[in-house]
Each structure stands twice: as structure tokens, then as C-alpha cells.
Amino acid sequence: MARMQNERNLQVTFSKRRDGVFKKATELSTLCGADVVVVVFSLSKKPYSCGHPSVESIMNRFLVENPPTDIDAPNPIVIAHQNANTDEINTKLNRLEIPFEREKKYGEALQSSRKELPIEKLSSFDFKNLCKALEVADEAIERVLSIKKECGFEFPYQTIGSAFTPLRVTKHSSSDSYERPSGSNE
Structure with missing residues (x-):
């Protein structure tokens, strides 16, 4: 692997990979119940973060001796990623249900048209x-x-x-x- 030279391609790849890393962090948090924080800086030194239960609560564990007690407050970024993932799964499920129902009705019609016993x-x-x-x-x-x-x-x-x-x-x-x-x- 080598660093990309084209600035435009670099920015596009950064955006896509950043979303992928955030999605994986959200999945890790959801599946394992882990507290997760990911902080990424772009080429222009702009910070992007994702965390569960919230970026602030987890960062405060490292930066402050007495963390706040409200660590279970939902992070809007995590919720947005979870909702996007849920919407994607629901869309796929809806696409699969239509042919499944069609085949199920076809099978029922075949069974009802059968007049003789096996x-x-x-x-x-x-x-x-x-x-x-x-x-x-x-x-x-x-x-x-x-x-x-x-x-x-x-x-x-x-x-x-x-x-x-x-x-x-x-x-x-x-x-x-x-x-x-x-x-x-x-």
C-alpha cells in the first residue's frame, strides 16, 4: 500500500473509509456492549468522532479524574449509524419478501389444485x-x-x-x- 497522490481521490477515500470505520465501531459497541470511541482527523485537521455511549463520556474517563455519572446518554452519531444500518437491512428484507410471497402463493395454488392423494x-x-x-x-x-x-x-x-x-x-x-x-x- 502507498499513500494516494491525487488530493481529490484522497478526500473521497477518506470519507468512505471514515464512514466504514465508524460503522464497524458502532457494530462492535452494539454486538459486544463495549464502550467505543473513534477520533479521526482529516487532511485539513478537522476532527471526526464516533463513540458509544458518547464521545465526551469516554474521553472524560481519560482526561478527567471524576467522570460524569450520565454515561448512558445516547450519542446522536451512534444512533444515526444504527438507524442507517437498520434501514439498509429493512430495505433488503422488503426486497426479499416480495418474491418469497409470490413463490408462497404459487406453492399454495399448486397444492390446492392437486386433487389426488399421494x-x-x-x-x-x-x-x-x-x-x-x-x-x-x-x-x-x-x-x-x-x-x-x-x-x-x-x-x-x-x-x-x-x-x-x-x-x-x-x-x-x-x-x-x-x-x-x-x-x-x-
Whole structure:
């Protein structure tokens, strides 16, 4: 690091860095409950200070033997920095709440539009009806595909075998439930 040569850039950087140091001092005071004072002098020897609970009360601890008893008086500079920080956080929170509410409403709309139970909670009767509905939907897809093929519609992809035929399950005579055939001999 080296000292800046341009006076204008030096003053701008001083102002920005000074505010950053004051903000950090305020955060340290707020988070840790510490009494903090920061005094900075500009190039023109002008003093800038920030402190909590107040610059005067903390400086008096070092300069005077009997400090004043009112050390808990709020410092307007500290309060201004705290309010600025709070406003910044509130602005960010408000910006995040709008898309969150939109997504929450979208999720609620999806949940309310769902009419069937999850497949794990279906009764055997409902499961049979679902299978029949899927077969009917599959037949409708097959009809649309055959009509499109007759009209000369070319599919942009190749199908292997009968990709549009429904999954057929075997029905065992021992019960009315549908089971997948297994490869084990149990």
C-alpha cells in the first residue's frame, strides 16, 4: 500500500473509509456492549468522532479524574449509524419478501389444485381407478400419435420399441391387488 497522490481521490477515500470505520465501531459497541470511541482527523485537521455511549463520556474517563455519572446518554452519531444500518437491512428484507410471497402463493395454488392423494396413501380401489385412468390417457395419446402420423407429422426423435404403450402389470388370481412380478423365488 502507498499513500494516494491525487488530493481529490484522497478526500473521497477518506470519507468512505471514515464512514466504514465508524460503522464497524458502532457494530462492535452494539454486538459486544463495549464502550467505543473513534477520533479521526482529516487532511485539513478537522476532527471526526464516533463513540458509544458518547464521545465526551469516554474521553472524560481519560482526561478527567471524576467522570460524569450520565454515561448512558445516547450519542446522536451512534444512533444515526444504527438507524442507517437498520434501514439498509429493512430495505433488503422488503426486497426479499416480495418474491418469497409470490413463490408462497404459487406453492399454495399448486397444492390446492392437486386433487389426488399421494400414491402411497391410495386405497386399492383408488389405485385401480388411477391405473384405468392412465390406460385411458395412454390410449388417447396413441390416437393422437396415429392421427399425426397419418397427416405426415414427423417426430423429431426416434422411439425404441413401444415407448408409448402403457406399463402392464400382471394380475395374480390370489387377490385383487396388482403386483409387480419379482425375479426371486420366495
